[in-house]
Amino acid sequence: MNKELLYVSTLMKDACTNRVAMFSNENTAKHADEAIRKAHLDLLGGELTYQTWRNNKNQIFTIWEDFLSPTLPEAWKTSPFYKRLCEVRNGAIGEKNAFAVKDKSYLVAAKFSGGTWDVERQKVGRAKDIAIETEWSYIDCYEELDRFLKGYTTTIEMLNEVKEGFAVDMDNRIATVFNGMGAYLPAEFVRSGVYDKDTLTELIRLTRTANRKNVLVAGSQSAIGKIADGTNANWISDAAKDELATNGVVVKNLGIGCDAVVIPDSFVPYTYDFAGADDVLYVLPDEQLIKIFYEGDVRAKENSEKDNHDQTIDIQFQHRVGVELVTSQLFAKYTIA
Numbered sequence: 001m002n003k004e005l006l007y008v009s010t011l012m013k014d015a016c017t018n019r020v021a022m023f024s025n026e027n028t029a030k031h032a033d034e035a036i037r038k039a040h041l042d043l044l045g046g047e048l049t050y051q052t053w054r055n056n057k058n059q060i061f062t063i064w065e066d067f068l069s070p071t072l073p074e075a076w077k078t079s080p081f082y083k084r085l086c087e088v089r090n091g092a093i094g095e096k097n098a099f100a101v102k103d104k105s106y107l108v109a110a111k112f113s114g115g116t117w118d119v120e121r122q123k124v125g126r127a128k129d130i131a132i133e134t135e136w137s138y139i140d141c142y143e144e145l146d147r148f149l150k151g152y153t154t155t156i157e158m159l160n161e162v163k164e165g166f167a168v169d170m171d172n173r174i175a176t177v178f179n180g181m182g183a184y185l186p187a188e189f190v191r192s193g194v195y196d197k198d199t200l201t202e203l204i205r206l207t208r209t210a211n212r213k214n215v216l217v218a219g220s221q222s223a224i225g226k227i228a229d230g231t232n233a234n235w236i237s238d239a240a241k242d243e244l245a246t247n248g249v250v251v252k253n254l255g256i257g258c259d260a261v262v263i264p265d266s267f268v269p270y271t272y273d274f275a276g277a278d279d280v281l282y283v284l285p286d287e288q289l290i291k292i293f294y295e296g297d298v299r300a301k302e303n304s305e306k307d308n309h310d311q312t313i314d315i316q317f318q319h320r321v322g323v324e325l326v327t328s329q330l331f332a333k334y335t336i337a
Helices: 003-016 032-043 050-071 074-078 080-085 145-149 155-179 197-211 221-229 238-247
Strands: 086-090 099-101 128-130 135-144 190-193 215-219 259-262 280-285 290-294 299-302 312-325 332-336
Touching: 003 032, 003 050, 003 155, 032 050, 032 155, 050 155, 050 299, 050 312, 074 080, 074 086, 074 155, 080 086, 080 259, 135 145, 135 155, 155 290, 155 312, 190 197, 197 215, 197 280, 197 332, 215 221, 221 259, 221 280
Parallel strands: 086 290, 190 332, 215 259
Antiparallel strands: 099 128, 135 312, 215 280, 280 332, 290 312, 299 312
16 A cells, blocks of 8 residues: 555544544644545545546555555453453454363362372363454445545445444354253253342352352343342342442452453344343353454445445445354353242
8 A cells, every 4th residue: 555545544543543643733623524525525536526436446445455454343442241251363463263161170189198109190281373264244335426536425334333333243153152051061060040140150160160260150130130130139248339320230349259251232134123031141251252353354346336236435445354162161151049
């Protein structure tokens, strides 16, 4: 990418994050959209018309691809859920699709009479690298050509909508991962029925002991809310009450010996049905069990007029990402009736 295209891409990234580093003061920073539009006009020869767009659009697509490649994973860096439970590798910055998974075994001490070295040996556990499968996702969007040419729809507005669409797709993938968990768990680690604190506590103890590490409870906001609802009102701490009043759900002061994490909500596409289960609590080792590999190869292409037969700008964005649960640790699943 040449310096001119890189300048425009950097300008857009700064405007998107409210960090307009290219501007000299706060007053001019407010006009980021105008500056970005002017930069686009310069690339198109000074004006944005149907003809200049048709003849120069590939340069614009290069800028948009460069803008989206690093900004799509930004939401994963700020979300408490993703930070706590997801390990993200980004192929765009040279990271490999290889996630280290540790052997779940641990060494067992045994009594013996002494005076000999002839005892049973145990192999030290070691990690192995696992690559996850990636899939293409796309968003195909359009706008009336006149509105785009006249600047009624700004570039940043359009690209932010694309980012939001891919973020929802990622939340849906996370929901799919959780929906598929628990099929092969030992019977001791699976429970169902009306919520009972003692049952959840037993699952926490089982998971903590099996993995020899701290645990957490994950679920939808509704499922996590049942933990506080099932606590004796006489034993609810002031800290829990403050947390509930402030955030609408208690995740830190639950009185169960571990924290909770709310799984992001999302809808099944084109419906108002939640993608994730609303009645399940997962007791998980406190580690990044969900692996995400982002290849960073964002592609943009305009569909031709022959595809649409109307005067719209129709652009398809694609990227490739993989999401899987990869762990050798035991976890528990509690389905609440």
